[in-house]
Amino acid sequence: MGSSKFTNYTVKPDRYDEVFARTGQPRAHWEQFAGTMAHMGQTELLRHARAVRRAVEQDGVTYNIYADAKGTDRPWEVDLLPLILGPTEWHVLASAVAQRARLLNAVLADLYGAGRLLTEGLLPPAIIYGHRNYLWPCRGVEPLGGTYLHLYSCDLARSPDGRWWVLADRTQGPSGAGYALQNRLIVGPMHGTLFRTLGVQRLAHFFRTLQQRLAALAPTEGVPPAGEPPLIALLTPGPYNETYFEHVFLARYLGFALVEGADLTVRDHRVYLKTLEGLKRVHVLLRRLDDEYCDPATLRADSALGVPGLLAAAQAGQVVIANALGSGVLENPALLGFLPGICQALLGESLVLPSVATWWCGEAPALDHVIAHLPDLVMKPAFPSMKMEATFGYTLDAPARERMIKRLRDNPHAYVAQERIGLSQAPTWVNKRQGFEPRAIGLRLYAVAGANGYEVMPGGLTRVSPEADTEVISMQRGGSSKDTWVLDGAATNWESLLQPRITARDLVRGGRYSPSRAVENSFWMGRYAERVENFGRLLRTTAHRLVENDAADSLGMEMLLALCDTEKLREAPTTSLGRRKKRGTSPDATPSSDAWVIAAVGDARIGNGLPANTARLLYCTTQIRERISLDNWYTVQRLAREHEPVPTNVEEAITVLNRMLPACTALAGYAFDDMTRDEVWQFLLLGRQIERLAFLASTVRQMLVRPAPTRDTALGGLLEVGNSIITYRARYQRQPELLPVIDLLVFDESNPHAVCFQLVGLERALEALTTKVHFQPANDLRVLIRALHNFDLARLDELGRTGAPAPESDGLVAVLAACQRVAYGLSDELAQRFFIHASERAQTSVAA
Structure with missing residues (x-):
């Protein structure tokens, strides 16, 4: 060959080689390129190969092979040589x-x-x-x-x-x-x-x-x-x-x-x-x-x-x-076989670029020719509705050939045959x-x-x-x-749509518009990411207590199980009829029963379990993949696979949760430090805040309405679920008590896992949103914020000392219930206003 790089390269005698003539010399238009290749060492070739792979990875170039286990992540393949x-x-x-x-x-x-x-x-x-x-x-x-x-x-x-x-x-x-x-x-x-x-x-x-x-x-x-x-x-x-x-x-x-x-x-x-x-x-x-x-x-x-x-x-x-x-x-x-005549009829010209010889079997002479020359032809479906791969006649043995001929005779108009080209x-x-x-x-x-x-x-x-x-x-x-x-x-x-240099006049800070689908999927990405983290902490806290099996903590365990029931984490897998059997209060759902924890962590059939919610998170993230960083994307993918293989005992379930929760924290970090502050980011943040507000309000409210022994025993678990145990220990250096726990998880505006923190953050996020578009929520969050600001903590002090149950008249339970209700209502309002556009028919003439 013309270059040592192609010493072992073979030009097949029955094929046309694009680079080399049959003499082994480069074709005329390849001579200069081949000459340059002759002076390129193996080290440089390997460097070029690595550079190509790196460029594909950096640009995120992919192609989805449906039958490939790597699916949407298969990197695009491009060769060194053009x-x-x-x-x-x-x-x-x-x-x-x-x-x-x-x-x-x-x-x-x-x-x-x-x-x-x-x-x-x-x-x-x-x-x-x-x-x-x-x-x-x-x-x-x-x-x-x-x-x-x-x-x-x-x-x-x-x-x-x-x-x-x-x-x-x-x-x-x-x-x-x-x-x-x-x-x-x-x-x-x-x-x-x-x-x-x-x-x-x-x-x-x-x-x-x-x-x-x-x-x-x-x-x-x-x-x-x-x-x-x-x-x-x-x-x-x-x-x-x-x-x-x-x-x-x-x-x-x-x-x-x-x-x-x-x-x-x-x-x-x-x-x-x-x-x-x-x-x-x-x-x-x-x-x-x-x-x-x-x-x-x-x-x-x-x-x-x-x-x-x-x-x-x-x-x-x-x-x-x-x-x-x-x-x-x-x-x-x-159609291919008819194009020469059609070209002459419609354009008055001869067809310059011929089609490969094609016979439509719906014509009797063509069918006879195809059957007689089947080994030399390639059989294809005439219509895309036919799910059939191309069949090479020479690959058919005698029985397969007879079956093909029968199919051709039974339904000739559905098949074409083409000449096989080397x-x-x-x-x-x-x-x-x-x-x-x-x-x-x-x-x-x-x-x-x-x-x-x-x-x-x-x-x-x-x-x-x-x-x-x-x-x-x-x-x-x-x-x-x-x-x-x-x-x-x-x-x-040298024309290019890519500008060689961006000047001050070309600088862009934001897009022309944000499609509703993008902000909707961003919103739900935020909600599902937060939900997976919340449920992960709840399940890990519960699983640890199952392993410890401490009789003194049985009342606290009762509280955790009630929270899991509220979030539908103790449901049985879906049956073949699509029905569920709730485990919640069944006789075998005692604190020592652990099958439901394993299922909630690893069984995708549990409707609100972690695998189901990580799958929803992955779906939403996939819809806005072009708007997030590769690190963010890879973290979501990893999170969706963490439950595999499915754990077989509670200890393995805890190991899975210990892998998942740092990934959840990474997602939160990407949300706050890895995305441009555009509308898509705003809705992702809104989704996170709404989900966390609803979860925290529900969790604390359920604890408050419990009898005093259950309530007080559950305080440590509540701090773990609310991701605030370290903060509590740093401040108080003592066992959890009702008043400081409630202050930390409800009233503390410096704690990102407090109800008041979420209300204030949501109110600010909605203010930022309304500077761009008109939106007035049905419920004013400032009313709830004022209710918490004006709440007399001394009443909780008395509650903690007496051990009495928390009556509705205390007001805090009612405020927390309102917080949960307003959070879900706000989610529905955002969907109606920005995702569905159900009320905008009258605006279409203006928007046009």
Whole structure:
């Protein structure tokens, strides 16, 4: 080979190698890069490999493999070496991809308009009408600007003779452009000198065209005030989608709002974003949601991802949707074989970039050909509703081949067959072998609809097979990727959407808006984080007493068990019928019974147990993952796994709790010292304060209404549950007594675990909130604060000396009950005002 780095690299005779000719010498457009590689030592290669992995980790680039145990945390894989395309080859490819985008846009216009392709027999009706993404409500509706495909991509493969073939068209919400850009940001600087010397074309112009074109298409009726750009949003299925990182990255890069279906509402055929400040008109949606899930009111009724009424808003011309609803009908391999004739009919041109040879089995001659040549073909489903993997004919033994033929004859219109192409290969760095090996590659190219036609990204996403001998390239099967360099002899355009330098004029302190979903999930993240910590302390205190089994503390244990009952921590696991059997006061629920503690700590079936609440915390955190630090995220993930493996005895349960509570403290620290003080942080803090106030008020109130012996014995446990035992000991150096305990846990405004501290903090937080938006809670917290300030502690002194029960007339029990009631009421008020926006219909015309 042309470089010692590729001494053991093999060019397969039946494959096209992207770097080396069959002579073993680098291809012409690779010579300079290969020459530089020849002078690069193994140490430098390893340093580059580490730099790539570090960049991926620092940028948090991930891809979700649904079948992978690592799931959403799987790091994105990008190779050291790019795929390089020469200028002559690229000009042909770019022109052909632009033509294909024009063609498919024209096909959509015909299918939802005149219908010439079907009436003239250029397309079999079964291919279209049998596809679930052919949306009948879209017939006769032309999108604003006449563009159906704003963004298009196609998957290409190079055959052994060096020709490129289209394997598939991506027309709904083509993914990967953001990953292509991220690859460039990682790999480009690593080869900085070569990148500049070779004149690699940049990608920014492609994204700027997308940005500008969508803004230009925004409906003119109800436009924002002069000087304010239209609101463009990227509609994502959410953080569990395989390419969610890309959605976040593109939204930030393009300056679009990242929204989920729950963030949007349709009022009077207009789409609005629910924000903390109210409803904001959305003019353009760049969607990453499949057609059928976009509108549960008209399309798929069971979709929880879409926006009810979205299709009607598009039909009314009140929102631009890119790509247009119904464009998914073209993601159908059965179409490929008909495109040459369609291109001639609609464009009057020959199709430049051919599709891989494809036969739709719904035609009798095609079916006969497929059955006769099955070992040479790849069988695929014609429609996405069929859950079937591609089947390679040569892998079928005789019985499997007969079963496949039977399926083809029984339901021929549901299958297509494609010629099997030996995919081209390229050198790819393999970390575990610390060297380069050949891997099959595929190329995904992108086109964007500009003002003067389609423009093709000068690059793309090169996908790499996970193993050397494989027939399928799939990121879901563990594949990796490469940056794609397009060389151009002309001067390189150094345009970039990333500013080279931020000036004082560009400084930003805050965003344009905070989506209601973000603040809602932040609020509940705060509540669940606080709840897990509260329950963790309660369970640990109780578990310690179970282990000690001190008869003298039996009354205190009775109090702790009552608190656990109040918080539903002693429920039995859910049965197969969804019913629960409460353990609470059953005969076997004595202080020595410990099975319920183990279950509350480790059994996810306990509805209010720690595993269930940490799962809820993880869910809420996942929804705002892009707004929190990696340390914060990793702590939540670790917390959600701490109960695994499930403890088998109380001692193991205590060990789990001793691991969980420091993580809870870390989360509290991140909340106060690791987040920007924006609206999302404000609501996280509100959630924490409301949850702690309700828990403290309930806990102290229940202690006060207990008979004196139980009450006095429980004071030490109460201090532990309230995380104030160290403070008490430092102040009093004596056994817990009623008056100082109540003072510390209720009245002490310097103790963050006191009721009064939470009331004052909540009142200040609400004041800060009302400086930005109008909000007037039904209950004035200052009334409760004054009630505590005016309370005569001497009455508690008398109570402590006499040992009498605490009557309601003492007033403190009533105030604490009111604190708990007001906390939960405030939570409901915040939800109604800022999360649901149930009362804002009258405001929509103003917000528009």
